[in-house]
């Protein structure tokens with residue numbers, strides 16, 4: 019039987035999928051049509067959950083954070099005329115401070131996407147279960163009853179070959195060819211805004227040392243867009259919006275882009291090097307279904323968010339995490355095929371909420387334009403100049419800036435998403451997007467939530483509770499008197515961890531923390547989500563656990 023998985027696309031999502039499968043003992047063929055990794059910096063915000071997932075597969079989150087910009091450098095968002103001023107307001111950029119350590123071992127960091135991807139590639143290079151081929155394009159997929167046949171084309175030679183795979187993960191990006199071939203439509207608006215993305219190098223330290231930041235939103239009427247600082251001394255992107263009805267994307271050649279950069283900086287800089295110019299179209303869309311037969315969409319192939327929220331890469335990585343353990347469980351015979359249906363049930367609602375929020379963030383920025391430009395389109399310049407002369411005096415401006423705060427504080431979206439599906443026992447219904455406070459993360463132990471991070475002691479060493487959870491099997495964390503559950507877990511080859519026995523948490527009691535009795539337990543999936551709360555050991559714990567696992571994993575019977 020074919021057990022290998024084909025992953026089409028080696029962006030961050032495809033690469034992490036390969037590593038996640040390998041940690042489950044599942045082999046994959048990872049292909050990308052590019053001969054070399056992309057150099058465009060694109061994503062910068064890598065959030066705590068993504069870092070936790072990286073760490074769990076052996077890509078050190080601390081090493082990633084060490085490569086990211088420091089919180090002093092990248093801890094702010096600024097609203098400015100041009101980079102030379104004036105400044106209309108400043109907000110903190112996400113939770114990068116030590117307070118976040120109460121909720122995650124790895125606070126958000128700002129690291130350019132190519133550096134992030136290089137760290138994944140380095141881990142893949144030493145992983146024998148992953149065959150990684152670049153310069154290979156997937157041109158088609160055909161379904162057989164028990165496997166998939168993919169047609170691959172070698173980009174350089176144009177030679178074609180067929181490979182078989184048990185399943186395909188389509189991580190082939192926003193314009194996913196596989197999604198289109200499967201006829202999967204997208205819900206939501208397309209082409210909301212056309213941008214030219216100008217990647218350039220310049221040392222802008224002198225312009226920004228007194229006002230460090232990661233995002234600079236530009237409001238001077240003669241310039242438009244946002245400057246992204248990946249490294250203030252070198253790597254920048256100007257996202258410049260344009261109207262395709264009035265301007266041709268091809269008109270943004272190098273001389274024109276140099277001028278746009280100079281306008282955005284408000285001053286000419288001598289060492290400006292334009293590295294790359296490319297169009298980028300903003301949409302707010304989610305695939306109607308995440309599955310076509312044995313092909314599963316993940317990452318940008320499944321959802322296209324406005325960049326206002328920094329959620330694209332981060333959401334895609336969790337897609338991969340959710341999908342990969344399920345595919346592995348089915349291939350290992352530990353779960354029935356129906357478990358795979360829960361991938362869409364669990365991940366699509368998260369994408370819908372994240373799309374809605376990213377769109378709301380983008381819309382709210384228009385309020386700032388309205389404040390700065392005033393109600394009369396013929397008097398924009400005068401209105402702007404009056405406020406720019408003394409921004410601090412304008413109360414409406416301060417309020418408009420303050421209204422942007424949730425855009426840059428989405429801690430709850432990053433960590434607090436929950437699942438409700440047949441793979442979760444008694445999960446509470448999901449909240450409507452409008453009822454979610456995106457900034458306020460309240461760790462909880464209800465079914466469907468991710469196990470909260472806590473600092474605990476294991477073998478005399480301080481560590482995150484999350485680091486004790488295996489990625490390749492279920493685990494039971496039990497109360498101090500949960501010996502019977504641990505024994506049952508071990509009989510079923512699950513990990514078993516008893517509170518204040520296998521690890522120590524001196525700052526609270528199990529009962530206060532989880533609301534369970536000392537003999538209770540939490541059943542955790544390999545992705546760290548709580549599959550069930552088990553309160554009493556009455557009857558036969560082994561039989562109970564076996565029946566529960568069979569049900570959650572869509573199996574009729576589970577062998578002890």
Ligand SMILES: Cc1cc2nc3c(=O)[nH]c(=O)nc-3n(C[C@H](O)[C@H](O)[C@H](O)COP(=O)(O)OP(=O)(O)OC[C@H]3O[C@@H](n4cnc5c(N)ncnc54)[C@H](O)[C@@H]3O)c2cc1C
Nearest residue numbers: 027029030031051061062063156191317318328330331332
């Ligand atoms: C300016 C900018 C800033 C951003 N900032 C953030 C941020 O701060 N945080 C965040 O989370 N996200 C951010 N994003 C979004 C983020 O870059 C994307 O969400 C992320 O790259 C998606 O990863 P992916 O692996 O799904 O797809 P991609 O990165 O697009 O990778 C897809 C890969 O598939 C390959 N491929 C496509 N078709 C085929 C085929 N037929 N055969 C073989 N290979 C194929 C491509 O060559 C490509 O390498 C930003 C995006 C932009 C443009």
